[in-house]
Amino acid sequence: MGKPEELMQIFLDESRELIESLDQNIVAFEDDPQNKPLLDDIFRAFHTLKGNAGLVGLKKFEKIAHITEEILSDIRDGRVEITAELISFMLEALDRLKILHEAVEKTNSDDVEIEMDSLSKPTGDETQNDQSVTPESSDSVQAEETAIENEVVSEDGSWGLFPENIEDRPMETGDSREELIEQADEFETAAELSSNAAKAAGEAATKKTDVPESWNKPETAIRVDVGLLDRMMNLVGELVLSRNQILQFVPQFENSNFASTCQRLNLVTSELQESVMKTRMQPIGNIFNRFRRVVRDVAKDTGKLVNLKIEGQETELDKTIIEGIRDPLTHLVRNAIDHGIENEKKRKTQGKPPCGTLVLRAYHEGGQVNIEIIDDGAGMDVRKIKNKAIERQLITPEQAQKMADKDALGLIFQPGFSTAAKITNISGRGVGMDVVRTNIEKIGGSVELNSIHGQGSTIKIKIPLTLAIIPALVLKCNDQRFAIPQVSLLELVLLEGDNIRQIEKVGDAEIYRLRGKLLPIIRLSEMLKLPARAPLPEEAVSIIVLSADNTEFGLIVDEILDTEEIVVKPLSKHLKNIRAFAGATVMGDGKVALILDVVGLVERAALQLDKGARELHSTEAQKKAETGTLHTLLLFTLAENEYFAVPLSLVARLETFPANAVEQAGSSPVMQYRGNIMPLIRLDSVLPVNPMPENENISVLTFKVDNNDVGLVVNEIIDVIETRDKLDSEALNESGILGSVVLNGKVTVLVDAFEIIKGEFPHWFDKKGLGPEIEYENQRVLIVDDSTFIRSTYRTYLEPEGFTIVEAENGEEALEIISADSFDYIITDIEMPQMDGLELTKNIRANKKLRDLPIIVSSSLANEDDIRRGKEAGADAYLKKIDRVSLLNALEMASTENENGEN
């Protein structure tokens, strides 16, 4: 000590602590005004602040502390009653001290302009309440006070801290009186006020010496430089490594003395490591308690009643992490009050207690600390979130429809999303929940949101205990080891053999379909510009699926080694700009390995990923245009490794029967099914394939043709797959086969089930058998659908009825064809590239000549809304299901509907 800078630093450190404790204590005191020891604490804190400030020559700081101390002294001595105004005044004074503190920190001086005027207000209050000094009726003084207050408020719109009048005010104690006179001069009761204030000031001055000696509590803690603790951490880390190496020698020596000494060394080292870790640990209450003030202020600003409950404040966390979660937590707490908890009136109408409850809870679980922020407010409306996300173009309406509620809630963490209907001063500060998430992820944590509309929300944050030692996945790339913090790790995928080809190349970027989801792929060797290594032909590809910054991606590395607890060491500033590494660590063999910074990697790769996504988007669109919409196919096998599929929408049911349930009727197999006799067709007997193996059970796909059930016997039902892949209808030109398609890297034959059934039971397909007699011979149908598969299916249904079929891939093409040719029916899909089915229908209806052409609209999204939209566009019938009967019924309906329309 001794140097002025050092002294100032000590002052700053100490006053920061004092100010922080005051924040909590004053608010606590407001709730419990009878708490004398607490009042004493507050008094002592201001006294210390004043004394210290005087010592380092900070006049403004000293003065504010002094005024407050005087008031407190009066409260202590029972001369003044505690009022809400007084508490607010103290907090305001504290806020000014914070501003000064910050200024001192930056400039070593408290020479900043600061609103001091309003600080004289409670001095008046004090005298007002002190009946022995003020003969004036308190009401009139009150009125004056309000006037002064209003004046200050109106001057700069708020309790501004930096008013226009910039001048250095002399800082003697008596000045508060002079200022008061100046202020009060504008009002009529100047004389009374000034004399009161003077008296009060004088009184306080004489009482100043009256400081109790008892407040010097014995110190049980010492202040230690964080740098020193870090060094100790490092040394202990080193010690742990040396111990590990020594322990490896124990078996070699076979000396019991050596062994037991090592055992002791082992224990002591572990305990030492734990203790040193503990020195960095702080109870989370340190920040939780700060929220008492935040909650009070925000609740006051928003006019809501909020009761804050803090649980588990003794839960300990590394100091760095405590610092790291302060801002995200503040944001979440403000959000919870501002957007979550409703105002009193609304709460009452919903039958909730008028006072909202906000719970801050912390607890240990599985080596991590969980923090929960629970409010019993309005909760989140999933529908609103979805709509907002659609509006912000974060998702498409289709995605929204399919999205689970939980995923929808996750949308609020997306950049560019803010749930607040209007940006408020309190929570809408231009930073959204995405920043909260990023900040939490930065310290290796994760955040998750649960909300029930109308009942409240729970935000759960999981964070590691410490950043110094983390579990990590060790991997190899180009013969160099790297570590990845396990928090970012989602899963590991190993691709072998043919599966490697599932990594698709889109332009320069690579993607992998992980359970139908598109996963951008980054190769670590490319990312780090390591010399490319020619992959061995039979080598497996290891993909590490990572999540960071809201992005999921796959990282291809050479080899995945193991998981290990690693000690994180920072990198030199010469390496900070690389952004690909979060630090380095010493491995068990003494070699250094770099720790990958997953967020940094994403940023570095962002360009590539973006480009990939864009190209992917355009290719997907292109693909869609080429090969049509999504089909859901039922995948099955006949003989080993021969894959077949039928569109799931054609299949009535999937059944499994014991093989002995099959009976013979004549030469054909049949079985009893739902009270009827169902004929069975063994697919290996009608298709040119190898015979199926005989099993105990048989798998049957049942189909319905009019009212007849029929079963196709297959070997094994594998899966239901969604695909957009192109159907190759040329390669296999066999009857009963629609074409082939590559699914999961395997050539799969698409079976034309109805063709096969028709081959066996032609009489079922007799056109006479269906409904009223309508002659379809030589009628022309235009089928508009972007799916080759759908078009060929319709063709299969309609050609035997005598229809002539023309196909078009989209609305535009259809219009062209129609303009050159005439048709009796149009069957069109809704979702198509270029021009969709609704647009096409409208176009046709707008054409006088074509106004009466029967149009049937079909879509895989057969919901009431689509049907209504189709009808509105002018369609005559709507096809909900792609089966033969429905199609023929729809044609019939369309023609009669159309006739009716004409009448």
Next chain:
Amino acid sequence: MDNYYEMSAATNTATCQYATFYLDGEFFGIDVMRVQEILRQQSMTPIPLAPEYICGLINLRGQIVTAMDLGKKLTNRPGECKTDGMNIVVATQENSLSLVVDEIGDVLDIDDEAIEPVPATLNKIKAKFLKGVYKLNNDLLLLLDVHNIVEDVDIRIGAA
């Protein structure tokens, strides 16, 4: 450390000790007070994307030290980083840094007043890295400004 260095420089104006070494055929000296220790060739972990003059990371008894190819740093000499030289570990504001050089020389006492300004002809080395020159009987000792060397961070991001 830095303060200490400056204090020692300020109080001891008469002579100063310099640790000398050879690098790319030149003879260099640095203030001995800046030298933490000298190590033989170390096993280094290469750092992808790092600035060209960074050789890699060394495990110095559990402390991770960044090694810098001093020759590349001083002259932007092209080619591979030298990783097989001697390591002069110097203390910096944040942590230690190792300067990789060819060969270590003696520690010399040099009178401050005998240090001459850097001749303008010596333009191979960036001026800010040099403190001055000292004439020996048959050689020229180039005195380096360690502070400027270790604090000079290449802000370009790797090779990207």
